[in-house]
Amino acid sequence: MAGMSAAVAHPPATAADPLPALRLALAGGPRAPRRALLQAGPAARPDPELAARLDAVPAPLLERCLAWLEQPGHHFLPWNDPRYPALLRECADAPLALFVAGDPDLLWRPALALVGSRAASAGGRDNARAFAHAFCRAGLVVASGMAAGIDGAAHEAALECGGGTVAVLGTGPDVAYPRRHAGLLERIAAHGAVASEHPPGTPPRAAHFPGRNRIIAGLALGTVVVEAALRSGALITARLAATYGREVFALPGSIHHPQARGCHRLIRDGAQLAETPEDVLAGIAALAGHLARQLAPPPAARPGPATTPAQPRGDHDKLWQALGHDPIPMDILAERTGLTPATLSSMLLAMELDGRIVVEHGRYARRSSGDGPGA
Incomplete structure:
Protein backbone atom coordinates (compact mmCIF):
# COMPACT_ATOMS: atom_id res chain seq x y z
CA MET A 1 0.00 0.00 0.00
CA ALA A 2 2.94 2.34 -0.61
CA GLY A 3 2.07 5.88 -1.69
CA MET A 4 1.71 6.54 -5.41
CA SER A 5 4.41 8.94 -6.59
CA ALA A 6 3.94 11.94 -8.86
CA ALA A 7 5.46 10.02 -11.78
CA VAL A 8 2.87 7.24 -11.63
CA ALA A 9 -0.23 7.51 -13.81
CA HIS A 10 -3.63 7.32 -12.11
CA PRO A 11 -6.08 5.45 -14.37
CA PRO A 12 -9.80 5.39 -13.67
CA ALA A 13 -10.95 2.56 -11.44
CA THR A 14 -12.21 -0.69 -12.84
CA ALA A 15 -14.11 -3.48 -11.17
CA ALA A 16 -10.80 -5.32 -10.86
CA ASP A 17 -8.78 -2.38 -9.59
CA PRO A 18 -10.60 0.24 -7.51
CA LEU A 19 -7.39 1.45 -5.85
CA PRO A 20 -6.53 4.44 -8.11
CA ALA A 21 -10.00 5.96 -7.83
CA LEU A 22 -10.10 5.16 -4.12
CA ARG A 23 -6.91 7.17 -3.65
CA LEU A 24 -8.42 10.10 -5.54
CA ALA A 25 -11.62 9.95 -3.50
CA LEU A 26 -9.74 9.81 -0.20
CA ALA A 27 -7.09 12.41 -1.07
CA GLY A 28 -9.39 15.37 -0.47
CA GLY A 29 -8.85 18.85 -1.80
CA PRO A 30 -10.49 20.55 -4.78
CA ARG A 31 -12.89 18.30 -6.66
CA ALA A 32 -12.21 19.57 -10.21
CA PRO A 33 -8.61 18.34 -10.65
CA ARG A 34 -9.45 14.96 -9.16
CA ARG A 35 -12.45 14.60 -11.46
CA ALA A 36 -10.30 15.62 -14.44
CA LEU A 37 -7.76 12.96 -13.53
CA LEU A 38 -10.50 10.33 -13.36
CA GLN A 39 -11.71 11.30 -16.82
CA ALA A 40 -8.27 11.57 -18.40
CA GLY A 41 -7.38 7.92 -18.03
CA PRO A 42 -4.10 6.02 -17.69
CA ALA A 43 -1.94 8.60 -19.48
CA ALA A 44 -2.78 11.37 -17.02
CA ARG A 45 -0.47 12.51 -14.26
CA PRO A 46 -1.43 14.58 -11.24
CA ASP A 47 -0.04 18.01 -10.55
CA PRO A 48 2.51 18.14 -7.71
CA GLU A 49 -0.01 19.33 -5.11
CA LEU A 50 -2.47 16.54 -5.88
CA ALA A 51 0.33 13.99 -6.11
CA ALA A 52 1.42 14.93 -2.59
CA ARG A 53 -2.11 14.44 -1.28
CA LEU A 54 -2.35 11.07 -3.05
CA ASP A 55 0.88 9.97 -1.42
CA ALA A 56 -0.45 11.10 1.98
CA VAL A 57 -3.57 8.88 1.91
CA PRO A 58 -3.06 6.58 4.93
CA ALA A 59 -2.46 2.94 4.06
CA PRO A 60 -4.73 1.70 6.90
CA LEU A 61 -7.61 3.75 5.44
CA LEU A 62 -7.09 2.22 2.00
CA GLU A 63 -6.92 -1.25 3.53
CA ARG A 64 -10.15 -0.65 5.45
CA CYS A 65 -11.95 0.45 2.27
CA LEU A 66 -10.67 -2.52 0.27
CA ALA A 67 -11.68 -4.94 3.03
CA TRP A 68 -15.16 -3.40 3.07
CA LEU A 69 -15.44 -3.74 -0.71
CA GLU A 70 -14.61 -7.43 -0.52
CA GLN A 71 -17.87 -8.07 1.33
CA PRO A 72 -20.96 -9.08 -0.68
CA GLY A 73 -23.26 -6.25 -1.70
CA HIS A 74 -20.64 -3.53 -1.25
CA HIS A 75 -19.79 -1.24 -4.17
CA PHE A 76 -17.55 1.72 -4.98
CA LEU A 77 -18.81 4.04 -7.72
CA PRO A 78 -16.35 6.71 -8.87
CA TRP A 79 -17.73 9.63 -10.86
CA ASN A 80 -16.60 8.16 -14.20
CA ASP A 81 -18.15 4.75 -13.52
CA PRO A 82 -21.12 3.97 -15.82
CA ARG A 83 -23.05 2.87 -12.71
CA TYR A 84 -22.74 6.31 -11.09
CA PRO A 85 -26.28 7.81 -10.92
CA ALA A 86 -26.97 10.05 -13.90
CA LEU A 87 -29.09 12.67 -12.15
CA LEU A 88 -26.51 13.16 -9.42
CA ARG A 89 -23.73 13.43 -12.00
CA GLU A 90 -25.55 16.41 -13.52
CA CYS A 91 -24.93 18.41 -10.31
CA ALA A 92 -21.80 20.56 -10.41
CA ASP A 93 -20.90 19.62 -6.83
CA ALA A 94 -21.58 15.88 -7.19
CA PRO A 95 -19.27 13.76 -5.02
CA LEU A 96 -16.21 12.25 -6.65
CA ALA A 97 -17.33 8.76 -5.63
CA LEU A 98 -19.97 6.89 -3.65
CA PHE A 99 -19.67 3.92 -1.32
CA VAL A 100 -22.86 1.88 -1.71
CA ALA A 101 -24.15 -1.01 0.39
CA GLY A 102 -27.05 -2.82 -1.23
CA ASP A 103 -28.48 -2.44 -4.72
CA GLY A 289 -40.81 13.24 -18.58
CA HIS A 290 -37.87 15.51 -19.40
CA LEU A 291 -35.39 13.54 -17.30
CA ALA A 292 -36.61 9.99 -18.00
CA ARG A 293 -34.01 9.52 -20.73
CA GLN A 294 -31.26 10.25 -18.19
CA LEU A 295 -32.57 7.58 -15.84
CA ALA A 296 -31.84 4.63 -18.13
CA PRO A 297 -28.31 3.37 -17.37
CA PRO A 298 -25.77 3.33 -20.20
CA PRO A 299 -24.32 0.04 -21.42
CA ALA A 300 -21.68 -1.37 -19.07
CA ALA A 301 -19.09 -1.06 -21.82
CA ARG A 302 -19.68 2.68 -22.25
CA PRO A 303 -16.67 4.54 -20.77
CA GLY A 304 -17.06 7.72 -18.79
CA PRO A 305 -20.07 9.93 -18.08
CA ALA A 306 -21.43 10.13 -21.62
CA THR A 307 -24.98 11.39 -22.03
CA THR A 308 -27.44 8.52 -22.09
CA PRO A 309 -29.42 8.31 -25.35
CA ALA A 310 -33.15 7.83 -25.53
CA GLN A 311 -34.39 4.28 -25.19
CA PRO A 312 -34.66 2.39 -28.50
CA ARG A 313 -38.22 2.14 -29.80
CA GLY A 314 -37.88 -1.67 -29.75
CA ASP A 315 -37.40 -1.66 -25.97
CA HIS A 316 -40.66 0.21 -25.48
CA ASP A 317 -42.48 -2.22 -27.76
CA LYS A 318 -40.91 -5.16 -25.92
CA LEU A 319 -42.05 -3.75 -22.58
CA TRP A 320 -45.57 -3.08 -23.83
CA GLN A 321 -45.88 -6.66 -25.04
CA ALA A 322 -44.65 -7.93 -21.65
CA LEU A 323 -47.36 -5.97 -19.81
CA GLY A 324 -50.86 -7.31 -19.41
CA HIS A 325 -54.09 -6.23 -17.76
CA ASP A 326 -53.19 -8.24 -14.66
CA PRO A 327 -50.64 -6.51 -12.38
CA ILE A 328 -47.07 -7.80 -12.90
CA PRO A 329 -44.08 -7.26 -10.56
CA MET A 330 -40.82 -5.74 -11.73
CA ASP A 331 -38.83 -8.99 -11.57
CA ILE A 332 -41.24 -10.72 -13.98
CA LEU A 333 -41.03 -7.79 -16.40
CA ALA A 334 -37.23 -8.00 -16.23
CA GLU A 335 -37.38 -11.72 -17.08
CA ARG A 336 -39.80 -11.16 -19.98
CA THR A 337 -37.93 -8.25 -21.54
CA GLY A 338 -34.29 -8.87 -20.63
CA LEU A 339 -34.05 -5.23 -19.50
CA THR A 340 -32.56 -4.12 -16.19
CA PRO A 341 -34.85 -2.92 -13.38
CA ALA A 342 -33.31 0.56 -13.63
CA THR A 343 -34.09 0.79 -17.35
CA LEU A 344 -37.59 -0.57 -16.80
CA SER A 345 -38.24 1.92 -14.01
CA SER A 346 -37.62 4.95 -16.21
CA MET A 347 -39.71 3.54 -19.05
CA LEU A 348 -42.57 2.55 -16.73
CA LEU A 349 -42.55 5.98 -15.09
CA ALA A 350 -42.92 7.65 -18.49
CA MET A 351 -45.77 5.26 -19.40
CA GLU A 352 -47.51 5.93 -16.08
CA LEU A 353 -47.26 9.69 -16.48
CA ASP A 354 -48.67 9.35 -20.01
CA GLY A 355 -51.64 7.44 -18.58
CA ARG A 356 -50.90 4.19 -20.39
CA ILE A 357 -50.32 2.01 -17.32
CA VAL A 358 -51.37 1.84 -13.68
CA VAL A 359 -49.19 0.95 -10.71
CA GLU A 360 -50.48 -0.70 -7.56
CA HIS A 361 -48.26 -1.95 -4.74
CA GLY A 362 -45.21 -2.10 -7.02
CA ARG A 363 -47.04 -4.07 -9.75
CA TYR A 364 -47.66 -2.76 -13.25
CA ALA A 365 -50.56 -3.27 -15.65
CA ARG A 366 -51.94 -1.73 -18.82
CA ARG A 367 -54.84 0.65 -18.45
CA SER A 368 -57.93 -0.79 -20.09
CA SER A 369 -57.96 2.20 -22.47
CA GLY A 370 -54.21 2.09 -23.12
CA ASP A 371 -53.35 2.39 -26.81
CA GLY A 372 -49.84 1.00 -26.77
CA PRO A 373 -46.37 2.45 -26.59
CA GLY A 374 -46.84 4.86 -29.44
CA ALA A 375 -49.99 6.47 -28.01
Missing part, protein backbone atom coordinates in the same frame (compact mmCIF):
# COMPACT_ATOMS: atom_id res chain seq x y z
CA PRO A 104 -26.74 0.32 -6.72
CA ASP A 105 -29.43 0.09 -9.42
CA LEU A 106 -31.78 1.88 -7.02
CA LEU A 107 -29.67 5.02 -7.44
CA TRP A 108 -30.73 5.07 -11.10
CA ARG A 109 -34.44 4.62 -10.50
CA PRO A 110 -36.79 7.64 -10.38
CA ALA A 111 -36.82 8.87 -6.80
CA LEU A 112 -38.44 11.41 -4.53
CA ALA A 113 -36.63 12.76 -1.48
CA LEU A 114 -38.80 12.74 1.64
CA VAL A 115 -37.22 14.75 4.45
CA GLY A 116 -38.10 16.69 7.56
CA SER A 117 -37.59 17.35 11.23
CA ARG A 118 -35.77 15.04 13.63
CA ALA A 119 -38.22 16.22 16.31
CA ALA A 120 -41.23 15.22 14.23
CA SER A 121 -44.73 15.13 15.61
CA ALA A 122 -46.81 11.96 15.54
CA GLY A 123 -48.87 13.51 12.75
CA GLY A 124 -45.75 14.38 10.81
CA ARG A 125 -44.48 10.80 11.01
CA ASP A 126 -47.90 9.55 9.89
CA ASN A 127 -47.78 11.91 6.90
CA ALA A 128 -44.27 10.73 6.02
CA ARG A 129 -45.43 7.13 6.08
CA ALA A 130 -48.52 7.85 3.99
CA PHE A 131 -46.56 9.76 1.35
CA ALA A 132 -43.81 7.11 1.25
CA HIS A 133 -46.40 4.36 0.73
CA ALA A 134 -48.00 6.31 -2.11
CA PHE A 135 -44.67 7.01 -3.81
CA CYS A 136 -43.68 3.34 -3.63
CA ARG A 137 -47.05 2.29 -5.06
CA ALA A 138 -46.33 4.67 -7.95
CA GLY A 139 -43.05 2.86 -8.59
CA LEU A 140 -40.80 5.57 -7.18
CA VAL A 141 -37.85 5.15 -4.84
CA VAL A 142 -37.98 7.01 -1.51
CA ALA A 143 -34.69 8.75 -0.71
CA SER A 144 -33.86 10.25 2.68
CA GLY A 145 -31.07 10.71 5.20
CA MET A 146 -31.89 8.02 7.82
CA ALA A 147 -32.10 10.65 10.55
CA ALA A 148 -34.52 10.41 13.44
CA GLY A 149 -38.08 11.61 12.89
CA ILE A 150 -39.36 12.10 9.34
CA ASP A 151 -36.41 10.40 7.59
CA GLY A 152 -36.68 7.22 9.62
CA ALA A 153 -40.47 7.06 9.18
CA ALA A 154 -40.10 7.42 5.40
CA HIS A 155 -37.53 4.60 5.15
CA GLU A 156 -39.56 2.32 7.42
CA ALA A 157 -42.69 2.85 5.36
CA ALA A 158 -40.90 2.12 2.09
CA LEU A 159 -39.52 -1.11 3.53
CA GLU A 160 -42.93 -2.12 4.91
CA CYS A 161 -44.60 -1.91 1.51
CA GLY A 162 -41.76 -3.59 -0.36
CA GLY A 163 -40.75 -0.43 -2.20
CA GLY A 164 -37.29 0.86 -2.98
CA THR A 165 -35.53 3.16 -0.55
CA VAL A 166 -32.11 4.84 -0.56
CA ALA A 167 -30.48 6.15 2.63
CA VAL A 168 -27.77 8.76 2.13
CA LEU A 169 -25.49 9.08 5.14
CA GLY A 170 -23.23 11.76 6.56
CA THR A 171 -21.16 8.94 8.07
CA GLY A 172 -19.46 5.96 6.50
CA PRO A 173 -21.86 3.48 4.85
CA ASP A 174 -21.41 1.12 7.80
CA VAL A 175 -22.04 3.65 10.61
CA ALA A 176 -25.60 4.21 11.82
CA TYR A 177 -26.53 7.67 13.04
CA PRO A 178 -28.40 7.87 15.31
CA ARG A 179 -27.15 4.64 16.84
CA ARG A 180 -30.67 3.35 17.44
CA HIS A 181 -31.04 3.14 13.65
CA ALA A 182 -28.43 0.37 13.40
CA GLY A 183 -31.16 -2.18 12.66
CA LEU A 184 -32.73 0.13 10.09
CA LEU A 185 -29.34 0.55 8.42
CA GLU A 186 -28.99 -3.23 8.09
CA ARG A 187 -32.48 -3.58 6.64
CA ILE A 188 -31.96 -0.83 4.08
CA ALA A 189 -28.63 -2.35 3.01
CA ALA A 190 -30.37 -5.73 2.62
CA HIS A 191 -33.49 -4.52 0.80
CA GLY A 192 -32.57 -1.10 -0.58
CA ALA A 193 -29.36 0.91 -0.84
CA VAL A 194 -27.16 2.86 1.56
CA ALA A 195 -24.92 5.49 -0.04
CA SER A 196 -22.20 7.75 1.31
CA GLU A 197 -19.31 9.77 -0.05
CA HIS A 198 -17.40 9.00 3.14
CA PRO A 199 -15.30 5.85 3.57
CA PRO A 200 -16.33 2.99 5.85
CA GLY A 201 -15.78 3.70 9.52
CA THR A 202 -16.30 7.48 9.24
CA PRO A 203 -18.06 8.71 12.42
CA PRO A 204 -20.77 11.41 12.43
CA ARG A 205 -19.41 14.94 12.03
CA ALA A 206 -21.57 18.04 11.81
CA ALA A 207 -19.71 19.29 8.72
CA HIS A 208 -20.68 16.17 6.75
CA PHE A 209 -24.45 16.56 6.90
CA PRO A 210 -24.94 19.49 4.51
CA GLY A 211 -22.94 17.46 1.98
CA ARG A 212 -25.21 14.49 2.60
CA ASN A 213 -28.20 16.74 1.93
CA ARG A 214 -26.86 17.76 -1.49
CA ILE A 215 -26.61 14.08 -2.50
CA ILE A 216 -30.21 13.44 -1.43
CA ALA A 217 -31.38 16.44 -3.46
CA GLY A 218 -29.26 15.45 -6.46
CA LEU A 219 -30.52 11.87 -6.63
CA ALA A 220 -34.21 12.81 -6.67
CA LEU A 221 -36.66 14.27 -9.16
CA GLY A 222 -38.05 16.35 -6.32
CA THR A 223 -37.80 16.96 -2.59
CA VAL A 224 -40.81 16.79 -0.28
CA VAL A 225 -40.48 18.49 3.12
CA VAL A 226 -42.96 17.11 5.65
CA GLU A 227 -42.08 19.12 8.77
CA ALA A 228 -39.24 21.56 9.34
CA ALA A 229 -38.33 24.34 11.73
CA LEU A 230 -37.01 27.64 10.38
CA ARG A 231 -33.44 26.39 10.94
CA SER A 232 -33.43 22.88 9.53
CA GLY A 233 -31.31 20.55 7.45
CA ALA A 234 -34.44 19.73 5.47
CA LEU A 235 -34.56 23.34 4.27
CA ILE A 236 -30.97 22.99 3.08
CA THR A 237 -31.98 19.92 1.07
CA ALA A 238 -34.92 21.82 -0.41
CA ARG A 239 -32.80 24.83 -1.39
CA LEU A 240 -30.23 22.57 -3.02
CA ALA A 241 -32.95 20.74 -4.93
CA ALA A 242 -34.16 24.06 -6.31
CA THR A 243 -30.65 25.03 -7.43
CA TYR A 244 -30.39 21.70 -9.28
CA GLY A 245 -33.59 22.44 -11.16
CA ARG A 246 -35.64 19.85 -9.29
CA GLU A 247 -39.11 20.32 -7.85
CA VAL A 248 -39.65 21.28 -4.19
CA PHE A 249 -42.82 20.50 -2.24
CA ALA A 250 -43.84 21.33 1.31
CA LEU A 251 -46.69 20.06 3.46
CA PRO A 252 -48.59 22.80 5.31
CA GLY A 253 -49.27 22.63 9.02
CA SER A 254 -50.71 24.54 11.93
CA ILE A 255 -49.58 28.14 12.33
CA HIS A 256 -49.00 27.29 16.00
CA HIS A 257 -46.65 24.37 15.28
CA PRO A 258 -42.93 25.33 15.22
CA GLN A 259 -42.12 22.40 12.91
CA ALA A 260 -44.50 23.80 10.27
CA ARG A 261 -42.82 27.20 9.97
CA GLY A 262 -40.04 25.99 7.70
CA CYS A 263 -42.59 24.43 5.34
CA HIS A 264 -44.63 27.64 5.30
CA ARG A 265 -41.51 29.63 4.45
CA LEU A 266 -40.74 27.25 1.58
CA ILE A 267 -44.26 27.72 0.22
CA ARG A 268 -43.94 31.52 0.47
CA ASP A 269 -40.63 31.25 -1.39
CA GLY A 270 -42.16 29.29 -4.26
CA ALA A 271 -42.26 25.63 -3.22
CA GLN A 272 -45.34 23.73 -4.35
CA LEU A 273 -48.02 23.14 -1.74
CA ALA A 274 -48.50 19.40 -1.19
CA GLU A 275 -51.66 18.33 0.61
CA THR A 276 -51.74 14.84 -0.91
CA PRO A 277 -49.20 12.49 -2.55
CA GLU A 278 -51.09 13.06 -5.80
CA ASP A 279 -50.11 16.74 -5.65
CA VAL A 280 -46.47 15.66 -5.69
CA LEU A 281 -46.86 13.07 -8.43
CA ALA A 282 -48.61 15.63 -10.63
CA GLY A 283 -45.96 18.20 -9.82
CA ILE A 284 -43.05 16.06 -11.00
CA ALA A 285 -44.76 14.88 -14.19
CA ALA A 286 -43.20 17.45 -16.52
CA LEU A 287 -39.73 17.13 -14.97
CA ALA A 288 -39.91 13.33 -14.92
